[in-house]
Amino acid sequence: MVRIQLWPDNDVVQEKITIRAGKRQVNALVIKPKDYAGGAACVLWMHGGGLATGMKEMAYMTRAIDLVKKFGVVVVSPGYKLSWQEPYPAAIKDCYATLLYIKKHAKDLGIRDDQIMVGGESAGGGLTAALCMLARDKKSVNIAYQMPLYPMLDNFDTGSSRDNHNKVWNTRKNHMAWKFYLGRNVKKAVPPYAAPARQTDYTNLPPCYTFVCTDEPFYDETLAFVKKLKEAGVEAEVDIIEGMYHSFDLYEPDSPITRETVEKFLQRFEYALEHYHAPQN
Template sequence: MYRFNTKGIRSKRTSIRVNGLRVPLLILQPISKPKNAPGVLWIHGGGYMTGMKEMAYIGRAADLVRNHGAVVIAPGYHLSLFHPYPTALKDCYGALLYMKKHARELGINPSQIMVGGESAGGGLAAAISMYARDKGEVNIAFQMPLYPMIDNFDTDSSRDNHAKVWNTRRNHQAWAVYLRKNAKKEVSPYAAPARQKDYSGLPPAYTFVCTTEPFYCETLTYINNLKAAGIPAKVDVYEGLYHAFDMSEPDSPAGKAAIKSYNKHFAYAKKHYFADQKSK
């Protein structure tokens, strides 16, 4: 059972409808009423198959509220066991549109709409950044796809990986459930962001990853592709650790280092990255 630390955070709940389905939203705000704050769509992990929006309390999303005064919207997107791709993508994009529409009343600066998430949530954050760029309805200022699940093909680090928490077997299973018969095919980059060919115009990015987890190679490739397209992008690499170590061991030396660096990079983004919204 999860124990959610709500200290320093006030929350409210609402829902939207996307393609006829109800999508619950958890909205986290600082205790003091936010004004002109960064707004972050934070997407939970779980291999697209499991997880819940309340995981925002135990991961890095809560840091953004407590330490930086951000407003976080965590969508309870439909999981892939009963709703394969593209339902989760459409759910999260609907939440992004909600954030833009209600930015002022939520205390969000419309020019600082950002996205982030862990693992599969990081994959959806990357996919939403691409989808939003191509749709042209919302301009995203910054993306934080932490150790993202973005490649449906095996890489040098996801092939023959037997690490704890996440490994090759679980990775293959999760992609098979999310993409069904297309799990090992060339799919849209909205389904598997590693399939992207055009990285131009995507938001600046920050992420971190460890060397022994399956997503090590795809994370570095993603950051390198952004850099090659002229997009500011940075990655921190932690040696010998396992997937989502910052959530499992936040008080370990490596966990503390990762969390400190993550907060430092978000503080920089808050100061430097803006994306004005187009008026209709």
């Protein structure tokens, strides 16, 4: 790993890694607290952007950096293939390769391998859910906790995504994003690794926390996801933010409602650190 400074932040250090899995190569960032001594949880954090835009450096704009600074965890942010570069299953393959790397190189990363967690916002939230399903089905990595924030889960229209004209993300953008990602299969019953809402078995998935807004397209699919987790016996919680729009916490970082939402998120994560562990096989 090569230590570099990609973002002006004196509280953390960054390392650039290249992950190779067969013919695939994934560039990722490892973000640690300054003077990191080892032994912390690791969070694989996947950026948003509708699967078509975004970059790994967005970890510094999202809830991921809060976890590094407040709890001293290690965040790994992969630069997964965007849909215009390569459609499904490229993105989930890149994220899965990163997950396998974390497990294999836990000692090198200085993390505890019984607290490998995953999270992300929007498209990254959808990848979070899909990755947990894939790891469970392959019995490859035991994930301790998942944080799919206002996740992009459903390639079919829902009540909240069908006729949504809100700012930042809406029906038109959502249709376009799924079309780029799934191509001719956009309205078909694709595997849950492509659209997690197609999942029929929610058992043995990691405990989950998310938050979502009432006015955004992903409201209904997020609530349905949490409901199905609970019905399958999985611990799952959702905070509902009234009257706000998609990814408001990134666009209004200093607003009172963002501060309140972030505080709840951090409280849930602190609880997860204390209560959720998943030793590796």
